[in-house]
Amino acid sequence: MNQPKTYKFYFLALVILLVVLFFVNISLGSVFIPIKETFATLFGNSSNTSWHYIIWNYRIPKAFTAIFVGSGLSLSGLLMQTLFRNPLAGPFVLGISSGSSLGAALLIMGAGLLTSIFSFDIYNNVTLIIASSLGSFLVLFAVLSVAIKIKDTMSLLIIGLMFGSITGAVVSVLSYFTTAEKLQQYTYWSFGSLGDLSWSQLALLTGILSIGILLSIISIKPLNAFLLGENYAQSLGIQIKKSRYIIIIATGLLAGSITAFAGPIAFIGLATPHLTRQIFNTTDHKTLVPAVLIFGAVIMLICDTIAQFPGSESVLPINAITSIIGAPVVIWLLIKKQKMVF
Amino acid sequence: MSIKVENINIGYKSKKQDTVIAKNISFSLKKGEITAIVGINGIGKSTLLRTIANVQPPLKGSITIDDNQITKYSALDLASKISLVLTESIASKNLTVIELIALGRQPYTNWLGTLTNIDKKKIKEAIELVEISDLQHKRCFELSDGQLQRVMIARALAQDTPIILLDEPTSHLDLYHKVQILKLLKNIAHKTNKTILYTTHEIAIAIQLCDKICILNTEESFFDTPCNLIKQNHFEKLFPTDTIKFDSGTGSFKIA
Structure with missing residues (x-):
C-alpha cells in the first residue's frame, strides 16, 4: 500500500516498451519494407501503394489483434487464478476454448459429413467465427447453469474441466470420421492466427473486450476480497454469487471472443499473471489488472514478432510460439524463485 | 451494542429433513466481555459461530443485534457489525x-x-x-x-466491528502462544469495549480467562460466568466421567 509511486515507473516503462514493440512488429514481415518507408506509410506520405496496403490492411490490424489477444487472455487468466485460488488456472479452465474448438470442428468437419444440409462456404472466416463463438458460449452457459446449483467454487473448476473433456471427445470422434483435408483445415484453425482480422472484425472484437475489461474493473474489490477465501469475502460484505457471475461472464467475453476471432492461443493467459507478479510485487488487483493488460500485450507482440520469423517468408503458428517461448520462461522463473507465487 | 441469541436450534437444512445438532441455545453477550464456547467434538461449536455470523440460518429461534434480526441485515451492513477469524487458511x-x-x-x-x-x-x-x-x-x-x-x-x-467471532483461534499453537493470543483477545475486549466470542477446546484456560462461558450440549446449553458454572457442576457433565473427571477445586480436568 506504500508503493504506488514505484509502480508508476514500471507502468511507464511497459507502455514505452509496448509502443516500441508495436512499431517493430509492423516493420517486420514476410515482405521486406524499409523502416523509413514503414514510418512514411504510417504518417500518410508513401509512394508505394502495395506497401501501403500491406501495412494498413494487414500488419496494423495484426499488431492490434496481438495487443488485444494478449491483454484479454492475460486478464481472464488473472480472473480465473484469483477466483479458483489456483495458480494453474487459465482463461480456458471453464471449457471456453474446448467449446470453441467444438464449434469450429463441427463447422469444418461436421459440415463436411453433411454437405447437403450446409451449403455455405466453410472457408469463410466469418462463419468460422460464428461457429466457434456459439460453441464457447454453449459450454459457458452449461457451466453457468451448473454454477447456480453449486456452492463450492472448486467443484465448478472440475465441472469446467469435465465439459472440456466431453467436447474434446466429440472433436476426436469428428476427426476420426473426417477426411484428411478437413482434418488439416481444422488443425490449421487450432494453430491460432492473429492475421485474419479485418478492420470491422477488429472493431467488433474491441467492443466485446471493452465490456469484459469493464466487468473486470468493477470486480477489482471482490477479487481482492477473494484472496482471503470466500467465507472471509462474504464477511467483508461481498456478495459472493453475484461477484462470481460477473467474473465468469467477464472471462467468457474476453477468452470466448478472442478464441472465436484468433483461434485457441495457449499459455499466455496462464503465464502472464505470474510473470506480471514478478515485476509488480503485489497482490492488489488495482495494480494487477492494468499491469496484466499491458504486459500481456507486450508478451503477445514479442511472440508474434518471433512467429513472423524475421528474414523468412513463412509465418509460424502463433499457438506453438506462445508455448515454445513462454513455457521455458515460467520454468526458469520457478527454478529461480523456487515457488509459484499467487 | 448487544447480541442476543434466543432459543435457537442449530444444524443443517436439507430438502428431506433438518439435521439438528444442538438445541435450545440462549445467551446474550455484552460489550467489553470475552466469551468462550466449549463442548465436545462435533457438538456444533463452529456451527453455532457460523450461525451467529449469518453464514447459515438457525433452524429455530432468533439472533438479534441491537434488537434487529441478523437475517435482515445485508452482507455489507453485517460486515460493519461482525468480523470473523476462521480456522480455514x-x-x-x-x-x-x-x-x-x-x-x-x-x-x-x-x-x-x-x-x-x-x-x-x-x-x-x-x-x-x-x-x-x-x-x-x-x-x-x-x-x-x-x-x-x-x-x-x-x-x-x-x-x-463491535463484535468479533473467532473459530478455534488457538488450535495450532503451543501453550505459551495460546495464552498469549487469548490474553491479547481479553485485553482487546476490555480495552476497546468489543464483544468477543470464540470457540475452544482449552477449557482450563477459558475458565481462568473468560468473562463468560457457554457450555454446549445436544439438549441444552449453559451460559454463565466460569465460577457459577463450576458451582453448578456443569463441567462435570461435559465429558464421559469414566474417562475424564473435572476437579472443581483447581478448575481443571483429570484423567480418571
Whole structure:
C-alpha cells in the first residue's frame, strides 16, 4: 500500500516498451519494407501503394489483434487464478476454448459429413467465427447453469474441466470420421492466427473486450476480497454469487471472443499473471489488472514478432510460439524463485 | 451494542429433513466481555459461530443485534457489525501482512477499495494493538502460525466491528502462544469495549480467562460466568466421567 509511486515507473516503462514493440512488429514481415518507408506509410506520405496496403490492411490490424489477444487472455487468466485460488488456472479452465474448438470442428468437419444440409462456404472466416463463438458460449452457459446449483467454487473448476473433456471427445470422434483435408483445415484453425482480422472484425472484437475489461474493473474489490477465501469475502460484505457471475461472464467475453476471432492461443493467459507478479510485487488487483493488460500485450507482440520469423517468408503458428517461448520462461522463473507465487 | 441469541436450534437444512445438532441455545453477550464456547467434538461449536455470523440460518429461534434480526441485515451492513477469524487458511499466502489487514477495511472503502486517511489510521491502530509492527511488510507464507493468527486478529480489528467471532483461534499453537493470543483477545475486549466470542477446546484456560462461558450440549446449553458454572457442576457433565473427571477445586480436568 506504500508503493504506488514505484509502480508508476514500471507502468511507464511497459507502455514505452509496448509502443516500441508495436512499431517493430509492423516493420517486420514476410515482405521486406524499409523502416523509413514503414514510418512514411504510417504518417500518410508513401509512394508505394502495395506497401501501403500491406501495412494498413494487414500488419496494423495484426499488431492490434496481438495487443488485444494478449491483454484479454492475460486478464481472464488473472480472473480465473484469483477466483479458483489456483495458480494453474487459465482463461480456458471453464471449457471456453474446448467449446470453441467444438464449434469450429463441427463447422469444418461436421459440415463436411453433411454437405447437403450446409451449403455455405466453410472457408469463410466469418462463419468460422460464428461457429466457434456459439460453441464457447454453449459450454459457458452449461457451466453457468451448473454454477447456480453449486456452492463450492472448486467443484465448478472440475465441472469446467469435465465439459472440456466431453467436447474434446466429440472433436476426436469428428476427426476420426473426417477426411484428411478437413482434418488439416481444422488443425490449421487450432494453430491460432492473429492475421485474419479485418478492420470491422477488429472493431467488433474491441467492443466485446471493452465490456469484459469493464466487468473486470468493477470486480477489482471482490477479487481482492477473494484472496482471503470466500467465507472471509462474504464477511467483508461481498456478495459472493453475484461477484462470481460477473467474473465468469467477464472471462467468457474476453477468452470466448478472442478464441472465436484468433483461434485457441495457449499459455499466455496462464503465464502472464505470474510473470506480471514478478515485476509488480503485489497482490492488489488495482495494480494487477492494468499491469496484466499491458504486459500481456507486450508478451503477445514479442511472440508474434518471433512467429513472423524475421528474414523468412513463412509465418509460424502463433499457438506453438506462445508455448515454445513462454513455457521455458515460467520454468526458469520457478527454478529461480523456487515457488509459484499467487 | 448487544447480541442476543434466543432459543435457537442449530444444524443443517436439507430438502428431506433438518439435521439438528444442538438445541435450545440462549445467551446474550455484552460489550467489553470475552466469551468462550466449549463442548465436545462435533457438538456444533463452529456451527453455532457460523450461525451467529449469518453464514447459515438457525433452524429455530432468533439472533438479534441491537434488537434487529441478523437475517435482515445485508452482507455489507453485517460486515460493519461482525468480523470473523476462521480456522480455514487464507486463499493467497502471498498477501503481505499490511495488504491483508487493509482488506479488513473493505466494508468502508469505495468501489475500488481506495484507502482513506481514516482507513489508514484504523489499520495502524490495529497493528499497534496486536503488536505486529515489525511484521508489516512480510508475506503471509513467511509467518509462523502464532504470528499469522495475530495478523488475522489485526485484520478483524481493522474491520472495526463491535463484535468479533473467532473459530478455534488457538488450535495450532503451543501453550505459551495460546495464552498469549487469548490474553491479547481479553485485553482487546476490555480495552476497546468489543464483544468477543470464540470457540475452544482449552477449557482450563477459558475458565481462568473468560468473562463468560457457554457450555454446549445436544439438549441444552449453559451460559454463565466460569465460577457459577463450576458451582453448578456443569463441567462435570461435559465429558464421559469414566474417562475424564473435572476437579472443581483447581478448575481443571483429570484423567480418571
